[in-house]
Amino acid sequence: MENKAVAVSLDKAYRLLNHGPTVLVTSAHGDQCNVMAAAWNMPLDFKPPKVAIVIDKNTYTRELIMASGNFAINVPCAAQTEMVMKVGSSSGRELLGKEQSTKFAAFDLATFPASKVHVPLIAGCIAWLECQLISEPHIQEAYDLYLAEVVAAWADERVFSDGRWHFDGHDDLKTLHHVAGGFFFTPGDSIQAHQE
């Protein structure tokens, strides 16, 4: 073991990989719709593009995704930090029947329609991936792991063009990377590796 390595307790080991961009998962079924935060997400394949995301059993989101077979991944930015924590700390289930019956209404979130799936996309985010569930009952049940094919994707061209992120001059539009307990990093310097 390297001299300077400190042991990390296994219950904190996930935090070593935890700071990919936190996303917002939007879902809908019938006249119901919802949004939750999800830090545990990753790309899974190029063509067709696929993603993997952990959706806990207790979430209302999971109920809607199981009913509709699709969802969207919205990539929020630094300006939306407080909102990310709000939608990630409350359940849409608790709002059912109330005057503001969705998190969109309760937290005053503007949305616009997705192009290929019947799910709202959140305005002010910087990227959106429209996803169709790939049914894998075993890993859904055993690990809360959901796989999906990305059927359409969009990004804010101020910070994503020519196939890559570029946040210079746009601190408010930087992606949010959850460390733990509501503490986030945003991207810092970029490094270009030399390629032959």
Ligand SMILES: Cc1cc2nc3c(=O)[nH]c(=O)nc-3n(C[C@H](O)[C@H](O)[C@H](O)COP(=O)(O)O)c2cc1C
């Ligand atoms: C920063 C952050 C990251 C989160 N990441 C995940 C995640 O990856 N998977 C998950 O199931 N829940 C995650 N959560 C918790 C859900 O967002 C939370 O349970 C939410 O209340 C579920 O909402 P719903 O019941 O309306 O679907 C996260 C919460 C926060 C604040």
